[in-house]
Amino acid sequence: MTLLRDATVVLRRQVRLNLRNPAWVLLGVAQPILYLVLFAPLLGPIADQIGVENAYTFFVPGLVVQMGLFGALYVGFNLLAEWREGVVEAERVTPASRGALLLGRLGRDVLQLGIQCLILVGAGYVMGMDAPVAGALAGVGIALLLGAAGSALSNAVALRTRSEEVMAPLVNVVTMPVLLLSGILLPMTLGPGWLRTVSDVMPVRHVVDAVRDVFSGTPSAPTVGLGVGVTCAMLVAGLTVGVLAFRREDA
């Protein structure tokens, strides 16, 4: 299938470029590791009060989602740099499908996020996280689907705005409420009723719940189903706007 073939060509080029500068992979994982080392220990003493047995088993899944989504939301800056160099336009004058130009880049992002998630989960085990390996891998899988959605959205926004100055505050405006309302740092069940209601309409909260559930080793079908469903819906929406952005203005 030419779509997959072309996407592979794009993916290989992107991975090659990333490998020329592997420091970015480590920089991307630095922030979650800092959270893990400097914030998670604060949760230890209050674990009982917030209703969790092991602070790390609670906290690592949230960080995995945070990295999957937030890491992905910044990839648009990459695309803007490519756009300024004329690469996006040069690829658009080839007969390659517009979807392949997006998919190849998503592939790179998922690959990179996957490596970062595995580093993070490994660090979690070192700190004393208690989670079955299969559950942890499933959780990473869900986070990566969410990451693909975020990356597609970020690429679309980059091609739409074509401006770093517009994009930077936009990404911030999105990430702050997501971080606060998704229960990444603390369980939303601690909050008052109104805060819980607000967080209920925050799609990412259900993804965090699902990932946390599979990490626990005793997943419940409704929680996981809702989380995976929300993730897939976001992925479809992201891919749609992403492909449209690459097609825009085409003759």
Next chain:
Amino acid sequence: MIQTRDLRMSFDSGRGRRRRTVEAVRGIDLDIGRGEIVGLLGPNGAGKTTTLRILSTLLRPTSGEVLVCGRDVRADPREVRRRLGYVSQGGSTSRRARAGDEATDRGMLYGLTRRAARTRARDLFDRLDLGDLWDRPAGSLSGGQRRRLEIATALVHDPELVVLDEPTTGLDPQSRANLWDHIRDLRASRGATVLVTTHYLDEADALSDRLVVVDHGSVVATGTSEDLKADLDDDVLTVRLADPADAGRAALCAGAATGDVFTPGDGVVTGPLRAGSGGLAVVVRELDRHDVAVAGLDVRRPTLDDVFLTLTGRSLRDAA
């Protein structure tokens, strides 16, 4: 190879109350045959790049018919893309990527196998004097090398039609002349049709069989550069004066002698030398009679710059 009828393109620019429609292309008709090298000449903002982007399927025209390589760019963009090589003004390679990889990857996006793409790219590197730069990051190449690399990446799929947008802008004179040779070679060795935009007159003159002069989004003249110059059949006479203060008086004398308008300049007067007006001798005699001392004379054939001035009322250099 290229046929457009009443091609139009307008953009909305600005927002809210300042929103207005900019007509970048206002009814351009082009007919370019196989194997031609055609120069699209005009000042910045004349609509050259917009026209090229429409031909390359990057922009959807507002209206008009556009056939490229026998295919409608709107109905069949993919077939057009297969046959066309586009060298954009702003570059097409990533600073960080290796030169050889960029060319190979681009070829693979055109459907070539990796082996075929690499073979083609190697061949083009040799032709374009990029032979030993294969492993170098594109960002480390000189301006001329980078431009040749971008031409190579646009040619890996052996296109029938090559479209280049101001390929020599920002290059030193030596690199420009070198690039002209390579552009001419596209047709000589591969039979490609070439459309190249430029706002350099010498470039248009040196490169193309035929020129299409555009200004404000429409075609103002077409023809060979000789044709265009022949339309201005008057030679241009410049008289250098021993005393710059004589300029006004000298212009009147020369005008009276030839019946044409002579313009006084900085120590010179310039005007047309019409065939059959008695020419040079009359002017000199008239100046002598009025005791205007002449320091030198220069008669030259009109240049494309004069053509452009006549067609648009402004100099190409001022406009650019």
